[in-house]
Amino acid sequence: MSFKTIIEPFRIKSVEPISMTTEKQRKKLLSQANNNLFLLDAEHVIIDLLTDSGTSAMSAEQWAGIMRGDESYAGAKSWKRMKAVISDLTTYDNVIPTHQGRAGENILYSMLGGKGKVFISNTHFDTTRANIEYSGATAIDCVIKEGKSPEVIHPFKGNMDVELLEKNIVKYGAKNIGAVILTVTNNSGGGQPVSMENAKAVQKVCKKHKVRYFLDCCRIAENAYFIGEREEGYANKDYKQIAQEMFSLADGAVMSAKKDGLVNMGGFIALKDKKLADSCTNTLIIKEGFVTYGGLSGRDMEAIAIGLVEVFDRDYLNYRIKSTTYLGEKLSELGVAVILPIGGHAVYVDAKSFYNHIPVEQFPGQALACDLYLKGGIRACEIGSVMFGKYEKSGKLIPASMELVRLAIPRRVYTQSHIDYVIEVFEQLIKEKEKSKGFEITCEPEFLRHFTAHFKRVD
Ligand code: F0G
Numbered sequence: 161m162s163f164k165t166i167i168e169p170f171r172i173k174s175v176e177p178i179s180m181t182t183e184k185q186r187k188k189l190l191s192q193a194n195n196n197l198f199l200l201d202a203e204h205v206i207i208d209l210l211t212d213s214g215t216s217a218m219s220a221e222q223w224a225g226i227m228r229g230d231e232s233y234a235g236a237k238s239w240k241r242m243k244a245v246i247s248d249l250t251t252y253d254n255v256i257p258t259h260q261g262r263a264g265e266n267i268l269y270s271m272l273g274g275k276g277k278v279f280i281s282n283t284h285f286d287t288t289r290a291n292i293e294y295s296g297a298t299a300i301d302c303v304i305k306e307g308k309s310p311e312v313i314h315p316f317k318g319n320m321d322v323e324l325l326e327k328n329i330v331k332y333g334a335k336n337i338g339a340v341i342l343t344v345t346n347n348s349g350g351g352q353p354v355s356m357e358n359a360k361a362v363q364k365v366c367k368k369h370k371v372r373y374f375l376d377c378c379r380i381a382e383n384a385y386f387i388g389e390r391e392e393g394y395a396n397k398d399y400k401q402i403a404q405e406m407f408s409l410a411d412g413a414v415m416s417a418k419k420d421g422l423v424n425m426g427g428f429i430a431l432k433d434k435k436l437a438d439s440c441t442n443t444l445i446i447k448e449g450f451v452t453y454g455g456l457s458g459r460d461m462e463a464i465a466i467g468l469v470e471v472f473d474r475d476y477l478n479y480r481i482k483s484t485t486y487l488g489e490k491l492s493e494l495g496v497a498v499i500l501p502i503g504g505h506a507v508y509v510d511a512k513s514f515y516n517h518i519p520v521e522q523f524p525g526q527a528l529a530c531d532l533y534l535k536g537g538i539r540a541c542e543i544g545s546v547m548f549g550k551y552e553k554s555g556k557l558i559p560a561s562m563e564l565v566r567l568a569i570p571r572r573v574y575t576q577s578h579i580d581y582v583i584e585v586f587e588q589l590i591k592e593k594e595k596s597k598g599f600e601i602t603c604e605p606e607f608l609r610h611f612t613a614h615f616k617r618v619d
Contacts, residue, residue: 254433277298278336318343319358511524522598
């Protein structure tokens with residue numbers, strides 16, 4: 161007998177109080193933060209959906225592991241445990257610990273990058289792209305065309321356009337390809353999964369042209385769940401086995417353990433090629449730390465070793481993906497346009513459609529993100545022209561391709577009633593839609609302006 165109510169497969173042992181604020185207080189707080197949600201104090205947020213990264217709740221087992229953490233400088237037991245779990249999962253022998261994902265990207269891609277090199281991904285995450293471009297190389301995105309249309313339903317919208325991938329390899333020359341990177345799930349494309357069939361097709365092309373093939377695997381367990389649910393031949397497979405099969409196709413992987421590692425800090429590089437791993441190790445020692453801890457303390461490594469096992473639990477993954485889908489489908493039923501189908505870690509709302517009276521030059525995504533805070537104390541993240549817009553020489557805005565607001569769900573943190581509250585806040589906002597106004601930027605830094613820019617409501 162199965163029930164339609166999917167419960168959180170855990171009990172709560174330790175709680176973190178949320179401080180409740182009123183709309184009047186939030187108006188003042190947002191104004192003090194110059195209408196930038198990154199500049200708010202976290203204690204003034206009721207439901208924090210800014211990111212699913214580093215925001216997971218750890219299990220009792222992980223907290224027990226924290227106490228067992230071996231803080232020896234070299235050869236710690238906690239390192240051996242973390243390495244064993246990662247080698248087993250990835251099927252690779254060479255593991256390099258880093259303090260988070262971007263540290264691994266920096267080490268690996270600065271080594272393989274440089275001027276004239278090209279990296280090809282389904283969609284590069286911002287920090288991946290930044291690390292590649294910082295090395296002087298070029299980053300090209302080749303997601304399938306369905307992955308670029310919010311409303312098109314496709315089971316694996318994160319898939320790489322393999323034909324376009326091969327065209328680009330031929331165009332730039334195989335020897336100039338730094339690496340091909342498959343991001344699973346595809347965060348920047350809406351948290352959409354990649355199929356095993358696609359991962360195999362990418363492998364075939366990479367093998368044919370002898371180019372390196374890596375996974376950006378920070379949400380690999382969520383991706384494995386989607387394969388189990390949607391791809392033929394995988395219904396009865398263990399999620400860890402599915403992940404292992406995907407890893408075995410590639411030459412290596414970079415992981416931010418802050419996502420599917422179920423920890424607050426950590427990451428790693430794992431590689432088949434020992435020679436490449438040895439070169440990475442040299443940079444690791446200079447930039448992160450000794451080979452048996454990288455940028456991590458023993459307790460972090462212990463928590464990662466446990467988190468990477470817990471994340472593949474069937475009941476956990478079922479609850480995780482179904483609860484994200486619950487939020488997305490309820491919003492969709494209310495008539496809110498969201499990226500479909502709902503991805504693994506977040507719901508992406510189409511703010512251009514929600515506030516269709518606000519021109520893109522006045523940042524409808526920023527307006528929705530600020531209104532969610534004002535109305536309900538919810539913090540979300542604008543992923544639109546504030547984050548990605550550029551300027552023409554004349555100062556005119558070149559808008560981003562989409563104006564999205566991401567509601568990222570921290571793992572094991574919020575209950576169904578928190579999510580129902582988010583839905584109710586949307587219900588209220590829908591009623592007052594036409595009243596909302598856009599924003600202008602009053603000051604901004606040269607790079608990554610969304611973190612620190614100041615905004616003013618347009619009259
Ligand atoms: N790759 C992907 C696909 C990511 O989503 C992230 C981080 C990273 C790499 C970098 O990892 O933060 O540990 O250095 N994504 C976070 C987010 C920040 O909010 O989506 P990191």
